[in-house]
Amino acid sequence: MSKKVKFIVFKYDPLSEEKPHYVSYMQEVDRREMVLDVLERIRKNIDPTLAYRHSCHHGVCGSCVALVNGVEKLLCKTRVFNVIGRSNKVVIEPMRNFKVIRDLVVDLEPFFTKLRIITPALIQSQVSQDRETPQSPQNVEAMKQYEECIECGACYSACPIVASDPLYLGPAALMVAYRTCLDERDEGKMERLRLVDSEEGCWRCHNNMGCTEVCPKNVDPASAISGLRRMILSRRLVLWRGRFG
Ligand code: SF4
Ligand code: SF4
Ligand code: FES
Numbered sequence: 001m002s003k004k005v006k007f008i009v010f011k012y013d014p015l016s017e018e019k020p021h022y023v024s025y026m027q028e029v030d031r032r033e034m035v036l037d038v039l040e041r042i043r044k045n046i047d048p049t050l051a052y053r054h055s056c057h058h059g060v061c062g063s064c065v066a067l068v069n070g071v072e073k074l075l076c077k078t079r080v081f082n083v084i085g086r087s088n089k090v091v092i093e094p095m096r097n098f099k100v101i102r103d104l105v106v107d108l109e110p111f112f113t114k115l116r117i118i119t120p121a122l123i124q125s126q127v128s129q130d131r132e133t134p135q136s137p138q139n140v141e142a143m144k145q146y147e148e149c150i151e152c153g154a155c156y157s158a159c160p161i162v163a164s165d166p167l168y169l170g171p172a173a174l175m176v177a178y179r180t181c182l183d184e185r186d187e188g189k190m191e192r193l194r195l196v197d198s199e200e201g202c203w204r205c206h207n208n209m210g211c212t213e214v215c216p217k218n219v220d221p222a223s224a225i226s227g228l229r230r231m232i233l234s235r236r237l238v239l240w241r242g243r244f245g
Contacts (some may be wrong), residue, residue: 001030001031002029003029004026004028004029005028005038005087006024006088007024007025007042007086007146007232008023008038008090008091008092009039009042009104010022010092010101012102013049013102017219022136023047025047027041027222031202032079033079033150034076034080035073035078036054038090039092047078047181051101051102052064052075053104056218058077059177059216059217060155060172062074063152065095065152065153065216066092066093066094066112067092067093067094067095067157068083068091068092071214072154072157073156074213075221089115091201095153095156095235096163097157097162097197098111098221099138100108111229114169114172115173116145116171118196119180119192120177121178123187123191124186125187128185133185134181135185136184139183143183146177146182147175148217150216151172152216153172154214154216155171155172155175155210155219155221156170156171156172156211157214158210158211158213159210159211161206162210166188167200169196169201169204171221171222174225175219175221176230177192177228178224178231181193181231183200193228202229202232203229205225207225
C-alpha cells in the first residue's frame with residue numbers, strides 16, 4: 001500500500017541571499033518507509049543540496065533528530081504513515097534551541113559543551129582505578145534507563161527553559177550528572193552536586209516533562225532532575241545535622 005504525501009521541508013543556506021523558507025515535495029510513499037527514507041529520495045532525485053544529518057539509520061547514533069509536524073523525532077525511526085494523520089502532510093524543520101547551520105543541520109556544540117561541564121566520566125582516585133570496584137545489581141538497575149541516552153539533543157530542543165535561558169544546563173546534561181552521581185564507583189558526587197546546585201542547574205527546571213515526552217529512547221530526564229534535587233537536599237540535611245543536630 002502506498003499514498004501520495006506532501007513533504008514541506010525547511011530550507012536555509014546562510015551563504016545564499018535567500019531568506020529561510022519552506023519547499024514542498026509530493027512523494028509516493030510506501031507504508032513501511034521512514035521519514036529519513038523519503039528525505040534520502042528527495043536528495044537523490046530532486047534536490048541534491050538538501051542538508052540533514054544521518055548515520056546509522058537504526059536509532060543508535062542520535063544524529064538525525066528534526067521536528068516532524070512540530071515534534072522532535074528520530075527521522076530514521078519515524079514511519080511516515082504514523083505521522084501524516086488525515087492531512088497527508090509532513091512538515092520537517094530543524095530542532096529548536098539550536099542555531100541552524102543549514103536546512104535541517106544544527107550546531108550541537110552548546111549541547112555537548114554542557115555535557116562536558118558536568119564531568120560525565122567517573123571521577124576516581126588512582127587507588128580506586130587500580131582495583132576492581134564492583135557495582136551492586138540494584139545500582140546497575142537504578143542507572144539502566146539513563147544509560148540508554150544517545151545524546152541526540154531532542155530533549156534540549158523541547159525544553160522551554162533552554163529556549164528562554166541559554167545558560168541553563170538542560171535536561172540531557174542534568175540527567176547524565178544524576179546518572180554519574182548514582183554510580184557507586186564514582187568519587188566525584190559532591191563536586192558534581194555543587195555544580196548543578198545552582199541557578200542554571202537543577203533548580204531552574206519547571207518540571208513540565210517536555211524532555212521526557214520527546215525522548216526517543218524512553219529516558220526520563222525530568223525524573224533525573226528531581227533525583228538530583230533529592231540528593232542535594234539530603235546532603236544539606238546531613239550538613240545541617242552535623243552543625244546543629
Ligand atoms: S535524554 Fe533522550 S532526548 Fe535527551 S539526548 Fe538523551 S536520548 Fe536524546
Ligand atoms: S522537565 Fe525541566 S528540563 Fe525537562 S523540558 Fe521541562 S523544564 Fe526542561
Ligand atoms: S540515523 Fe542514527 S539515529 Fe537516526
